[in-house]
Structures are given as C-alpha cells and as structure tokens.
Amino acid sequence: MGLLHDEGLDAVSMRRVADRLGVAPNSIYAHVADKAALVDELIDAMLGTVSTPTDDGWRERIERVMRDSRGALLAHPDLIPFALVRQSVGPNALRLGEVTLTSLREAGLDGAEAVTGLQVLLVHTIGSAAFEAGRTQDPEPAARSRRGRERAVDFGGVTAELSDPISRWSGDVVFERGLAWLLDGLVSDTASHD
Amino acid sequence: MGLLHDEGLDAVSMRRVADRLGVAPNSIYAHVADKAALVDELIDAMLGTVSTPTDDGWRERIERVMRDSRGALLAHPDLIPFALVRQSVGPNALRLGEVTLTSLREAGLDGAEAVTGLQVLLVHTIGSAAFEAGRTQDPEPAARSRRGRERAVDFGGVTAELSDPISRWSGDVVFERGLAWLLDGLVSDTASHD
DNA sequence: CGATCATGTTGTACAGTGTACAACTTAATT
DNA sequence: AATTAAGTTGTACACTGTACAACATGATCG
Structure with missing residues (x-):
C-alpha cells in the first residue's frame, strides 16, 4: 500500500x-498466490478505510456506503479498473455488501431483487469512479497521436459540444445524479409490485 | 483485432x-504512438460493429445503442476495463454518443443534463459489462490462494446468500434492470422540472 | 532532371516484468 | 531426536515496451 x-x-x-x-x-x-491475488488484497485493504454506516434510514446508509466507497476508490485511482473486473469479495467488500443488502431488504426488495439492486449500485459506484479516474489522471502518455492524425474532429459540430463538457466536468454530478435515479427507480419499482 | x-x-x-x-x-x-493508443484503436474498432439505431422513439434508440454496445463489449471482454478508464472518443464512440445525446434531448433534457445522462448511461453499460466479464472469464489464474487461507468465509451466514447468487447469476438482469431504472429516473426528473 | 524531404522500415539494445525450479534455513510437531 | 511445515534465496527463462541510429523508398519542388 x-x-x-x-x-x-x-x-x-x-x-x-x-x-x-x-x-x-x-x-x-x-x-500470495499471484500478482493478481496481491492486487486483490490491495483492493480489499483500500476498502478497509470505509466504515460501516450507522444511520437510521436505509437510504442514508446506502448513500453513505456508496459515497465513502467512491472516496476510497478515488484515493487510489490505479486500482479502480481491477475493482470492477476482479471482484475478489474480500472481508471488507463483504462487510459493505452485507450492510447494503440488508438496507435494500429494509427498502422492501425481496431476495433476488435485493441482490440485483446491490450489483447495479456497485456497477454505478465503481464504474463512475473509473470513468472519473480516467478523465483525471495521465493526460500525456505519449503526446497523443504520432503526427496529428486529427481523429475525433469535425463530426458535425456536435463534437465540441460532446467532448468539451466531458473533459472539464465534475464527476460528483454523474455519481450523485445516477445514484439518485437508481434509488428512486428501486423504490418506485417496489411500490408498483405491491 | x-x-x-x-x-x-x-x-x-x-x-x-x-x-x-x-x-x-x-x-x-x-x-501508433503507444501501446495504449493501439488499444484505444482496438476499442473503437470494436464499437464499429454497433450500428446507428433508426427506431422511432428516443427510448428505443437509447436502449438499442446501449444493448448493442454491451454485446460488442462482451464479444471482446479483455477490452472492457480499458473502455471505461481510457475514454479515447474515437469516431465510432463519437457516432454513438451523438445519437444518444440527441435522443436524450428529445426526451426533454437540456444541454448539461443530457451530457450527464449520457455519462451515467455509459457508466452503467460499460460498467455492467465489465462486472459480467469479470465473473465470466478466467476463474483459475493460480488456483486461488496458496494454502487455503479461508478468507471470505463465515461472515454470519450472509456470505452464502451474498456470494453464491452473485457467482451464478445472469448479467442480463443487472443490465436491463439498471437501464430501466435509469431511464425512468431520467424522465421523471425532467417531468418534475417542468 | 536532380536534390530535398517526409514516411516508413530495420537491427540492436536497455531496463524491466512475472514466476518456475531446486536448494537451503529455520521453527513447530510428533 | 526425528520429521514435517513454512519461509527464504539464487539462478534462470521467456517475455515485455520502446528508445536510438541507420537505411530504404516514394513524393515534391526548384
């Protein structure tokens, strides 16, 4: 570490x-069996800094777990891609998954749906962190293309509109909005089921 | 390729x-400037197999772009982690992003919100593909830990409940449910804004 | 036409990577 | 006191990405 x-x-x-x-x-x-196993242990060690939430409401607990996990991920950006692909489920990941799962049950989701909900939340949290980390770091690996091959230009004016705000945007917005949409969708889905 | x-x-x-x-x-x-640049071109080449949707409704178009992109990603699982972290925005990624962006505007989102929506959708699509690819492939890199270090066991019975369904679950469910929740959240958010 | 120049190729080389194998040392158990 | 387990080490293999200088080729221009 x-x-x-x-x-x-x-x-x-x-x-x-x-x-x-x-x-x-x-x-x-x-x-350690492998270098991959070493990275797995690094990932779980990183999650060790995330404390188990003790809030009253289930939504607050979930939001806190995801927000804090995001913080821990962004503190070690290099690890993020591996966190999504190699889900090693170490003790810390297990601890946080457990809290989220019981919170989702509290929200009214039954067994299988709660698991799906947890997975969707994980994908969003780790995925948005990976997305942000990619934008944040290493902007100059080898000075773009060889001889200014001008790819990704003039695609009808939408290019500037699309790639410009992406390059200088706040990752918080993507994370928070997506999280809110998902939690809203979760409960409304449950309500319609009852 | x-x-x-x-x-x-x-x-x-x-x-x-x-x-x-x-x-x-x-x-x-x-x-090619770099090996990373080579991988970037591989990613965009992979997205080249995704055709631009021509459906009538904006929602159908978005769903088709994301579903087809997911298919292309899962056809080359090794590339998925890089697709999230290194958003190179090649011509094909640009093409698909453009369609999604105009569809989101059609759904009633204004400039900044449409971009946020696109990013959240990208995170979910690529993220869930990465999640699924991680579960699917390479189950035996070096036969787990060295001497059966029994980590990730007996965490109160929830372990079996949590790690078992995760290991043998359908990635389609995570992707489709998450996509539906996000799109629902997107429009309801817009409706409340008006 | 001949000279300049950009584009592409090649050989050689460096510093590093993960990890397999056999031998050895130490500590614990029988 | 003997056997076993756990951990360490040296050596070695087959790779990796890529920098550097030299060379070949085709196009451009005076």
Whole structure:
C-alpha cells in the first residue's frame, strides 16, 4: 500500500515490493498466490478505510456506503479498473455488501431483487469512479497521436459540444445524479409490485 | 483485432502484432504512438460493429445503442476495463454518443443534463459489462490462494446468500434492470422540472 | 532532371516484468 | 531426536515496451 501510494500501481512489481520488505522477490509467492491475488488484497485493504454506516434510514446508509466507497476508490485511482473486473469479495467488500443488502431488504426488495439492486449500485459506484479516474489522471502518455492524425474532429459540430463538457466536468454530478435515479427507480419499482 | 480474437489481449504485444504483419516490432510505432493508443484503436474498432439505431422513439434508440454496445463489449471482454478508464472518443464512440445525446434531448433534457445522462448511461453499460466479464472469464489464474487461507468465509451466514447468487447469476438482469431504472429516473426528473 | 524531404522500415539494445525450479534455513510437531 | 511445515534465496527463462541510429523508398519542388 505504501508503494502504491508513493509511486502508483506501475511501481508495484514483485521486485519493488520485495525490495521494500528487504527480501528476495520469490519470497512473496509464499504469502500470495499471484500478482493478481496481491492486487486483490490491495483492493480489499483500500476498502478497509470505509466504515460501516450507522444511520437510521436505509437510504442514508446506502448513500453513505456508496459515497465513502467512491472516496476510497478515488484515493487510489490505479486500482479502480481491477475493482470492477476482479471482484475478489474480500472481508471488507463483504462487510459493505452485507450492510447494503440488508438496507435494500429494509427498502422492501425481496431476495433476488435485493441482490440485483446491490450489483447495479456497485456497477454505478465503481464504474463512475473509473470513468472519473480516467478523465483525471495521465493526460500525456505519449503526446497523443504520432503526427496529428486529427481523429475525433469535425463530426458535425456536435463534437465540441460532446467532448468539451466531458473533459472539464465534475464527476460528483454523474455519481450523485445516477445514484439518485437508481434509488428512486428501486423504490418506485417496489411500490408498483405491491 | 484478429490476434485479440484468437488469443486474447495478453497475446496482443507489439512483437506479436509485428509478427502477424510480417514486419519488425518497431515499425508499428510509425503508425501508433503507444501501446495504449493501439488499444484505444482496438476499442473503437470494436464499437464499429454497433450500428446507428433508426427506431422511432428516443427510448428505443437509447436502449438499442446501449444493448448493442454491451454485446460488442462482451464479444471482446479483455477490452472492457480499458473502455471505461481510457475514454479515447474515437469516431465510432463519437457516432454513438451523438445519437444518444440527441435522443436524450428529445426526451426533454437540456444541454448539461443530457451530457450527464449520457455519462451515467455509459457508466452503467460499460460498467455492467465489465462486472459480467469479470465473473465470466478466467476463474483459475493460480488456483486461488496458496494454502487455503479461508478468507471470505463465515461472515454470519450472509456470505452464502451474498456470494453464491452473485457467482451464478445472469448479467442480463443487472443490465436491463439498471437501464430501466435509469431511464425512468431520467424522465421523471425532467417531468418534475417542468 | 536532380536534390530535398517526409514516411516508413530495420537491427540492436536497455531496463524491466512475472514466476518456475531446486536448494537451503529455520521453527513447530510428533 | 526425528520429521514435517513454512519461509527464504539464487539462478534462470521467456517475455515485455520502446528508445536510438541507420537505411530504404516514394513524393515534391526548384
């Protein structure tokens, strides 16, 4: 985690980690199966900073879990893509998933629907964080295309309208609006079912 | 794209691509700035298979764009994580974004809100595809943990309830339900604004 | 026409990556 | 005291992305 925080995920190689610990690179394989497994543990360690909410209302609890998880994700942007694809379900992810699931049941969703709701919320939270992290960081990997190949230009004037506000927009809006829409949709769906 | 389809993204190295083309590895750098830029072009090429919808209603058009994009994404699962983080906005992504944006305006959203709506829809579509792809593929990278470290067990019985249905569930449900909730939330929000 | 120049290709090379294998040391258990 | 388990190490393999200088080719222009 220290290495990740100091120099980013690219610096987290087996050799660098081993250096940091003062051991040989292979020693790590006695504690971790794989590099992927190491990243999985990093992800769950990151979620360890998110506390279990104790609010009264189910909606407030869900909003807090998702908002805080988003904060933890954005604190370590390099990890976000892996959080979506490799859902390792470590103890911390499990803890937060549990709270959300019971909150959704409190909201009136039955077993299968609550699970679907949790998954949709996860997709939105992690997905919007990934989207924002992509916009935020590394703007200059190799100075765009080779010889100004002018792709993504003049597609009818909508281009400026589309790609411009995207580039300088607030990720909070996307997250908060999407979260509100989803929670609204969840309850209205339940109400119509009854 | 052929190499990606045949052997997955890991096989798409500069050397392998060069072999496939019968040239030296460095030659590729005359056409592509970076390996990341190459992946960006792969992503846009993948979106090239998604056709622009011509349905009457705005909702049908949006649903078709998102559903078809999801299909294209799931056809090349290795690319999905990068589609969220590196939004390169190639010509095809631009084309589809344009249709969605005008459809959202047709639904009654004004400039800034339409852009937010598009972004939320993108996050959900790509995010749920990433979520599903993570569950679907590579179940055995190195046979779990080293010595059965029994993590993610007995968290109060909810574990089975939570991790079990997640492991064998249909990704369609998550995508369709989330999409419906979002579109419902979008229009109801607009209605209340008027 | 000949010279300049942009475009593309190549060989060589560097610094790094994940991880397999066998040997060894230490601590715990029988 | 003997056996087993857990952890560490050195060496090694087969790769990776890409920088640099040199070379070939076709097009452009005086």
